[in-house]
Amino acid sequence: MIKSGKFLQTFFSRSIDRLADASISVSAAVRDHYFHPPEGLRSKPEVVHDLGNEELVRDQRDPTEPTPRPPSLPQGRRLVLMVGRIEPWKGQHVFVEAVRLLPAALRESASFAIVGGGVDGKEDYHLDIKRAASAAGILMLGTRDDVPALLRAADISVHCSVEPDPFPGVVIESLLAGAATVATSMGGVLEMITDPSIGTLVPPNDPKALADALSDLLSDVTPPRKKYGEIGRNRALSLVDPDVVDTKIAAIYRNLIERPAA
Template sequence: MKQHRILFINHVGALAGAEYCCLSIAAAYRATSQMLLFEDGPFRQALEKAGVPVTVVNAPDSLLSIRTSSGLASLKAIPALWQMAQQIAKASQGFDFICANSQKAFIAASLATLIGTPPLVWHLRDILTAKHFSGVNRRVAITLANNRAAQVWVASQATADAFIAVGGRPNLVKVMYDGIESDRFDQVTLEAATAVRQELKLENVPLVGLFSRLSPWKGQHVLIEALRSLPDVHGLLVGDALFGEQDYVAMIKEMAAGEDLADRIHWLGFRQDVPALMKACDIVIHASTEPEPCARIAIEGQLAQKPVIATAAGGMLEVIADRQSGRLVPPGDANALAAAIHELLNDQQLASTLAEQGMQSAATKFAPEVCLGAVDQALATLV
């Protein structure tokens, strides 16, 4: 792999799925590359631990506070975007490429190309739907991509199709699945998983886990509703709100406070021992109500050698083949989710088969070397 000089850019300092995926690529190029963050946070710490040089240039609140669903209100962030564009243009000197890992980072970097920068790659990690992106934001992003980006990398064909459907140029798109290390999961012993169960006082109960930030479209409420009809099953909710979604957190905690659920829903917040927690579960759940590009958590569940039940939408259709490498259920359907959980808990042969075949599929399709090979090949076409 050629050590291209890449300036990676991300607008958040939080550590979520997109940041974990970017971390693995940035770490592979750490000898020659650098990360520019618009705010400080756990992502910086993870990058530094991986040996990736990091610079934090704090963006104005007027930029960081804008949501992708905002309409014309987004226009008030233009001065802040131009300010960040100047910082990016200055920081990019001496690099071969810029790789923007978020939409705000991409828009700022697009403006920077007007000043003078190396070729810009947008690592698009969202499915551009009206549900999450206002018409204004989609038009701005697509216009800039078509005119300022050298390539647009996407984590699934579903993401590519959505980009093209809203006007993105097909010749810009490079589909490359995220690379996820299996070592963290392979190293978790049965004894370690048993110890987690003992710590949580859940030694002898059926246990399912949903690992995601708490957000309406991540579907924690769907799992809670499904568990109402599964009186012996306990659920782990691992994660917390990241982007001011406290109203949703209050709502789902109220849902889970009834006598039929209060002792069976376990709120763990963000944890550093996700591999051990996954190994402790009988089933890993992905319950997003909207299409996702390629949910990392479902792939990790497969690497943990657990049967995964996921929403049949977006990139998940490329991660899981129903009844071959996992189970798929319709988005937002608590009854279907409950039925799938019941089926796997009561058919150990099926659960074991799906876990084994899911692990083999994930270890092949989402191997880090496959992702890095695709990155290197894509950049080679720009040289």
């Protein structure tokens, strides 16, 4: 998450400014948090987003069509995934409560699953999520090494962190995979989902708003991927395609080389 605190922000930005002629942040959200206001800085804070998952970037499949699901997952119903480490700030409790708030008919017409492993020191939270997920009919898939395949098979992917996420990889991967993406409206997410045609934004820590967004997607006769898959993937590629990232990095180095000596 993006760490808060005025002392940390000031110490970090001034230290970097003394040590470097330029700095690179993974998102504008991070840059603006740590290097604001920019006045008085010697170095120039830049933004270069992380590279996207290579497997998903290179994927030539039609993003509006889901791929076959692993045999261990329910077949036939729309699949809603939440991917992320199981710890409080990631918001699995928000997802579970949102599913619980859905009308019974929608819960029965779709499959819901949480992907991710626990975190040291957060075992009680992990156990609470397991219990609550079981009561709500949500599958717990644990740690997986096939997340790209799961996202390509999903109809909807949910991100519901309750603290600002610098540049959440799961949101970019969901967009690259073509899954209709619902995400918390803060942090780096706002640089990915800049228009309602790309994905759906919900307020942080708001199960009712998330339930309403899921209800709209699950009750629509148009499959979620048909509405969002192509536009979402194109938006993600415009940020994390290797050619885009390499061009930005090259420009930063070029400017440093051409800068007159002090």
